[in-house]
Amino acid sequence: MKHYDAIVIGSGQAGTPLSKKLANAGLKTALIEKRWVGGTCVNDGCSPTKAMIASAKAAWSAYHNKNIGVFSEIVKLDFAAILKRKNGIVQMMRDNSEQGILETENLDLYYGSAEFNAEKELSITMNDGHTEIFTADQIFINVGEKPEIPVIEGLEETGYLTSTTIMELNEIPEQLLVIGSGYIGLEFGQMYSRFGSKVTILEPSERILSREDGDIAEEVTKILSEENIRLLTNSKAVSVSRNEKRITVNLESNGEKNALECTHILVAAGRKPQSAALKVEAAGITIDKKGYIKVNEKLETNVKGIYALGDVKGGPAFTHIAFDDYRIIAANVIRQENKTTEGRMVPYCMFIDPQLGRIGITEQEARDKGLNVKVATLKNSSVARSIETGDERGMMKAVVDAATGQILGASILAEQGGEIVTILQMAMMGGVTYDRILNGVFAHPTYAESLNNLFMTLDK
Known part of the structure; x- marks a missing residue:
C-alpha cells in the first residue's frame, strides 16, 4: 500500500496542472492516467479536431476564392498528410505534457485504471496488469466524459464511429450519416463534407442548436445547407443494417417512415461522465441520475477532501472551464483562499466555419427571465471587413440591459467569431457599457470595428 498527500485521477487540462501545482507546493502527489496524458483536449478533442478543421477550411477556400478572383485549377487533397500533421501535433503536445510531469519533483505518474475501495483508498490496475493499493x-x-451511444436497433452489429474513432480513419467516408447536431456533429459534418463526403445530419428536435437563438440557428442552417450538407430535423434513426459496404438507416422523419443509405455512421448524440468505472459509491461519493459527480461551489464532493474537476462534475463541458476548476482548487487547497465557481463567465466557441462565439445569455433566455433588454443585430453583409475579404456569411448579435447599458450576452457567427466575442466578454468583465463600444475608436478595417456598427443599431 502506497500513501500520498494527494492523488489526482486523470491527466486532462485540470488534472495535469493541478498535480504539478500540488507537488510544487511540497505535497507528495500521484497522477493516475489510464491512457495518454493530456486528456480529451490534447488527444481526441480540441487540438486534433481543430488541426483537421484547418485543413478542411483550406480546401473550402481553394474553391471559394474564385469569388474574389483567384482560381485553382487543381486542388489535391492529401488525406494521409492531413492525418500525419494532426497526429504530429497531438504527439508533440502529449510528449511535452508528459515531460513536464516527469520533471516535477514530488510527482509520480502511473499509467493505469483507478477504482475506489473505500473513502480515501484506491485500487490501481496498472497497464502492465498488476494492481496496487x-x-x-x-x-x-x-x-x-465519453461518447454516449443511443439505443438503435442494429447499431452495435452494424458498427459506428465516435468523435474519437472517426479520427483514426485512413479514408474519407463516401457517405457520412451524423446522428446528432450538437457541436461535435456540426463540426465533423462540415469538416468531412469539405473533405468530399456526402453528409447527412439527423436531429430529433425541430431545429439544430436548440440552446441558441432561433435566428442564429437559422443562419447556421443556411450556411451548412449552402455547402450541400443535408440537415434532417424532427428525424431519428430507428434501425440500421449493413449490406456489404452499404448501411441502410430506417428513419422516422416528421412522423413519416423512410430510409437512407450511407457508408459510415458517426454517433454524436451527447456524452456521459466516466464515473461508473471509478466505483465512486465505494467512497460514498454522491452522483446525480446521469452519473455526474455532485460538487459544491468549491468543487468539493460530499466527502471531505475529495474533489471533482472538469466534465465529470457536469455543467459546461469545456477545456477552459476545467482549467478554471484547477485554478479554483489550487487557490483554495494550497493558498487557503475562498474562491468559488459562483458567477464565473462561461464563454465558448463552436468551430464550424464561420465560427460561433458565445458569451452570457441569449435573447431567448433574457425574454424567458422577463428581463428588460435591447437586442442589437448586424448581418455580416454590412461589415466592411467581411465584404472586403469576400466572406459575408453569418451575423453578430448582442443582448443589452435596457436600463444600464450593460452587455448581458453576445453571439458572434463570423470569421474569427471566437476572437470577436472575447472583446465583448472583456467589456462585460470590466463593466464597459455598450455605448462606450459604440463610440470607441477601433482600427479600420477590422472585424472588431464592426462592433461600432453592431451597437449603432440600438440608437436608430
Missing part, C-alpha cells in the same frame, strides 16, 4: 489525504477526480 493507494491511499491519500486528498483525492482529485478529473476523468472527463
